Amino acid sequence: MESSAVVPATTIDAAPTAPSTSAREVPALDRESFRQVLNVTALRVPNRKCSEMMKAFRGFTLDRPRLRCIVQNGDSSETKLLLLDENIKLEDLPPELLNRMQAEGVTLATTNHPVVLDYSMLSTDAVLKRLLPAGVDAPSSFETIGHIAHLNLRDEQLPYRHLIGTVLLDKNPHLKTVVNKLGSIENQYRVFEMEVIAGEKKLETEVTQHGARFRLDFSQVYWNSRLESEHLRLVSSFQQGQVLVDMMAGIGPFAIPAAQKGLTVYANDLNPRSAHYLAVNARLNRLGPSGLHVFNMDGRAFLRLLNSADLGSLPDVPECFAPPAGGVVFDHLVMNLPASAIEFLDALSGAFDPATWSERSLPWVHCYTFKRAAETEADILAKAEHYLGGPLEPGSCSVHTVRDVAPNKLMLCLSFRVPRDVAFLGRAA
Template sequence: MEPKLYRPPPEVRGMTSLDKEAFTQTITVPALRVPTGVLNKVVKSLRKATIQRPGVPRVVQDKEQSNDFRLVLLDPRRVSSPSSFSEAEAESLRSFGVSEELHYYELQLTYDNLKSEEVLEAVLPPDLDVTSAFSRVGHIAHMNLRDHQLPYKNLIGQVIMDKNPGVTCVVNKTNIIDSTYRNFRMEVLAGEEDMVAKVKENGVTYEFDFSRVYWNPRLSTEHQRVVQLVKRGDTVFDVFAGVGPFAIPAARLGANVLANDLNPESYRWLQHNCKLNKVESKVRVFNLDGRAFIRGPLKQELPALLKGTSGVHMVMNLPALALDFLDAFRGLLHQEPPCDENLPTVHCYGFSKDDNPDTDVVGRASRSLGFPLENRCSVHFVRNVAPNKDMLCVRFTLPKEVLFGKPTEEPAPKRQKCEETKNAT
């Protein structure tokens, strides 16, 4: 039968305040009358033909209210006549003594039986894009609604919360990430205004106020990729640490970590998460500008580490700005080590809108360092954050020519303003 049987009534078009009762409708679906003694076997053999709707039972009482029979409801898109059954299905029915004669059942579909996309497609104007996509951060669903969806924002929020168990708060980002501290301005569309989320990523638990720190659930694979390069006994300098998605897993693997973030809220939750995961003895936490961290604690620790044999990693995950901070390494130290074997490995992130993003980020990193990195680094594609905008990670050994070269003049502190587009989360 036509797909319109699965669409809510047309009267809901343009609704801005959710009226669940308005979605109720009755449709007619085909059914088989099955003896209760073989009911489970029949349902199993017809699993591809039975109706599959949220909250809709596949087996109901037959019209005659007989205890000896039940009706098995079928998908009207799959079965329209007895000839619709496959040869295997028809053979199963015969073996169980079930007639292929179709009965018809009046089925009431309600709001609860519809998927979120179906509700939103019914409500929003037909010529506009429909989205039910969101990022899940603990109990929070984080959406990036477009302008044409804003008149329906509270309805959309309520639908997302209704249709996703465990979601008790739906928020919408109201602007780009434009603050010094990389946190979104957001408004609550539905549910309770509780922004303290608890999430688990790669076996590690984090807690934080999502409205006041930066967290992106789409980066879990990247966090894991970099942490797996760290060995027990290594030292990790996390220049823009956030709430700890690089620092804490590295510490759990046995690394010594110095983690820094300018945002006082990130600093506070980073400390909290270190205690939560019992790695506070392995992580030293700082609340400094990234450049001050490099020219302060990192500079103090590095000379002794270069004389050792354990690896040294520097993670710089502030893709809107991190490449610009590489010049802080110019002339950072004065006395060269006896060999080049233990120079630090840098993992620096950047955005690129260039047609050749790999070449672009390597060139920008080279200019910032004052040293050519071509053929001396690798570039890892992380993700596409917006149309024609990629996030990449440049990995390289910090050249001794940079580390022990002539220091640059101390630049004015740069405001860490992250300019991402609305689709960049």
């Protein structure tokens, strides 16, 4: 089981020189061809001075993944060899270091100590730099979802996708599958088309976030590892014993940890596969049916169901669920569908039964949305008020920036208490 993370695809490393590949042909991955012998300068260092000399020579020593710069000196039990970078000769060392060598009894052993480099010692970047033609960069990062690496390759990288995927698998033994996003179109369930470019064609995986386990099929449901800290931030603001309604719950990254924290959770998603994995994840995390209630319906209908309104006209009402008269009393409503959740705020207008709510605090809403560069926070608040059909109450509204989604696009979380005028609009007291 792997936790999810966003990691850099490459680390900086110098590649052995090799003829560059023409733009059209896709080179074969011949791992043996990466074998190379470097001849480096080796200094003989008394054993007890090794760590001191490593520090003194920092910046001049051999610095390669999986290779040590201090090695055995043949059979000697008195001395070891300190290996210099392959581009550094004794005469390149600054005079003060040469003086220090003399003072500490460090001597030149050889200018030709052989160091064998092979494929396993090179970084992803070093391997791909050698294989990809000029003008085609190695991918700079990828997202990890359990055993799956998710890439968004650029057009010029596409002919080399299988090669890139294979190198990523070689260099990241915990990965089993590499997928590339196809096109930019995501459907209503926020799931995108993908191609398996290397490894097993197995897209069901498991991730952990803050101690909770999530099983998901990455080709069927929405999942974004970059939201991990936002999930934690919001759930941390909830109190044990409260009631959470998650209108667009996905596979449960707010709902499951909230239920684990001791909230009662009503979690819904329109995507039947998300609802399926919500239920799977509730069991995986040993949550009882009374802690997490799973629904699979449109978000607006879900809210009307919980508020016990117009039940007769609702499709897809789970047979086993009957809300209490006057509706479910809840403390928080999460709406994480940033592309359009703000439009769903109209579902709050007149949605609360005054008989249930007039003496209670109304719920907090946490509505995710995007803000373009040309928009201000005031524009976003005005948009929220437009869909609510009434003004937000002063002092009970905050805007949190979640992350940069694109150069001119921020994801925000707008948190506010449902305004009383909106909640009871058109409802007799």
